[in-house]
C-alpha cells in the first residue's frame with residue numbers, strides 16, 4: 117500500500133534543494149514545508165483559524181504529552197485528533213521518544229521498551245515501539261513516527277552506537293506494529309554527531325519500507341556546523357522518492373541550510389516560543405522587541421509581510437504589549453512568526469521550481485540570521501549577574517555590545533576586535549585583503565598556508581574557514597582547487613575557551629571546528645579541504661616549527677599587552693625565516709613605529725584598508741611577494757608607502773621601532789635606504 121504519494125517536482129541546480137508534494141489522508145502538502153508544533157493539540161497561543169490562514173498543511177502533535185493528557189481513551193472516544201481539535205489538514209505525531217529522553221525525570225531503557233514516570237501523576241509508564249504505534253493509531257495522525265532512542269548529539273561513540281542499533285531494531289518492530297493501518301510511518305536516522313554512524317544508520321533505515329525518512333537527534337547540543345554536516349551526509353544516502361524530515365530544527369537560517377542539503381520537512385517550537393519572549397523573525401532578520409529602540413517606532417514589524425499582525429499593528433504597539441506582558445502580544449507576534457516561516461517555505465519552493473535557488477540561498481544566509489543592529493543593548497549586566505554568567509576566565513573577560521561578544525584583556529583593558537562586528541572586521545582585513553578565495557582557486561598549487569598569529573577568540577581563523585566553506589558551495593558543487601592549511605598561534609587559550617562558553621554572543625564559534633581544535637590541537641575537514649593546526653606557546657618560538665606561510669594574519673594584542681611580538685628583533689627574525697618565500701602579512705596596526713620596524717626588518721610596507729575608526733591598516737610584504745625571480749610585478753594593486761610617508765616619519769616622535777634603544781640605530785639607515793623609497797623605484 118502506498119500511503120504517501122510523494123512526487124519529486126524539481127531539484128535546484130548546484131544544490132540538493134528539492135520541491136515536491138505528497139498526499140495524506142487529509143490533504144496535499146507542498147514541500148519544502150514547515151509544520152507548526154501543536155504539543156497539546158494546539159499551537160501555543162494561536163487560534164486554529166490563524167494557523168490555517170498561514171497555510172500550514174501539517175500540524176505536529178506530541179504523542180508523549182497527549183498520552184498523559186488528555187489520554188488515549190479521549191482520542192478513541194472522539195475518533196482521533198482531527199475531530200477532537202477540529203483540524204481539517206494533516207497531523208504528524210512524534211513517537212514520544214524525544215520527550216522521554218529529553219525531559220527530566222527517571223527512566224530506563226531495555227531491549228523491550230522505555231520506562232519512565234509520568235510527569236503528571238508519577239505513575240510508571242512503559243513505552244515500546246508497539247505501544248507507541250498503538251497510541252499514534254488512536255490519535256489518528258496522518259504520519260506516525262517510529263519510537264527511537266534519542267541521545268545527545270555529543271555523547272561518546274559507544275553510547276551513540278548502541279542507541280542507534282536499538283533504534284534500528286525498534287524501527288522494524290514499529291513497521292510490524294503498524295499493520296494495515298492507512299497511516300503513513302516514517303523511520304528515524306540516529307547516530308549522534310559521528311559521520312560514519314550517521315551514514316550507517318541512513319543506509320539501514322533507508323532499507324526499510326518507510327513512507328518517509330527523518331533525521332533525529334540533532335538540535336540537541338551540537339553546533340550548527342556539525343548539524344549541517346550530519347544532515348548532508350544523511351540526505352545523500354536517503355532515497356530520492358520519499359520525503360525527508362529534519363526533526364526539531366530550527367531557526368529560519370537553519371531551515372535554509374537544511375533545504376539546501378535536501379530536506380523537505382521541518383518542525384520547531386521557535387516561532388511561538390520566541391514570540392513569547394518578544395522576538396520576531398522577519399525579512400530584515402531577527403527583531404527583539406525588548407530593545408528600547410522599538411519604543412514608539414511606527415510601521416509594521418516586517419514591512420514585507422502580509423500577515424494579520426503586520427497589516428494591523430505598529431511595532432510600537434507590539435513593543436508595548438510585550439513590555440506589559442499582555443498575552444495578546446505573544447499571540448500577535450506568534451501569528452506573524454508562524455506566517456513568516458510558512459511564507460519562507462513557499463518562497464524557497466518558488467526559487468527551487470524557478471531554478472534560481474543558489475542566488476536566493478546566498479542572499480538569505482546572513483540576512484535571515486541578522487540581529488537588529490541599532491538601538492541600546494538589550495540589558496545592562498550587573499556585577500553580580502556577570503559573575504553568574506561566568507564572563508571571566510584567566511586574564512580575560514567578555515564584554516557585550518549590541519548583542520555581540522568581545523574579549524577584553526583585563527589588565528590592559530584592551531579589547532580584541534574593538535569594532536562593532538569582529539566577524540566583519542576579520543573578513544574584511546584578513547580574508548578579503550589577503551585574496552584568500554582567489555588564491556585557493558589556483559589550480560595545481562600546493563596547500564595555501566595561512567598563519568593566524570593571535571588566535572584569540574578565533575574570529576580570523578573562523579572567517580577563513582567560513583570563507584572556504586562558502587567557496588566549496590553546495591555539497592555537489594565544484595571544489596576549490598587548493599587545500600588550506602591554517603596554523604593558529606596562541607599562548608593563552610582562555611580567550612577561546614571563554615568565548616566558547618557563550619556561543620550566543622560569539623556567533624562565529626557555532627561550528628564543530630573550534631572545539632575540535634581545542635581537543636586535539638587540530639581539526640580537519642575533508643569536505644572543505646581544510647587542515648587547522650594549533651601551536652600552543654609563544655609565537656616567537658613556535659613559528660620555527662610551522663610550515664612556512666603564504667599569508668600571515670598578524671593580530672595579537674598591541675605592544676602594551678603582547679610586546680614581544682612587535683619588536684624590531686621579532687620582525688627581523690620573521691623576515692629571515694621568510695626570506696625565500698613570497699609572503700604577505702596583514703595587521704590592524706598602522707602606527708609609525710610598527711611600520712618602521714617592518715621596513716627596518718626588510719619587509720616592504722603597503723597601506724591596508726581601513727576598519728572602524730582606523731583610516732588604514734598595514735600590509736607587510738617579503739621581497740619575493742613584491743617581485744618574483746623573473747622580476748614580474750606581483751603587488752596586486754598594493755599601494756606601497758612612498759616619499760610622503762618617509763617625510764612624515766622623519767618628523768615623527770615615534771620614529772624608532774618598538775623594542776629598540778639608543779645603542780643600536782642601524783634601523784634608522786635601514787628605513788631611509790629601503791628600496792621602496794628609492795627614487796625611480798617602480799618595482800626592482
Ligand SMILES: [Zn+2]
Pocket residue numbers: 418421422423424425426427452453455456
Ligand atoms: Zn507579519
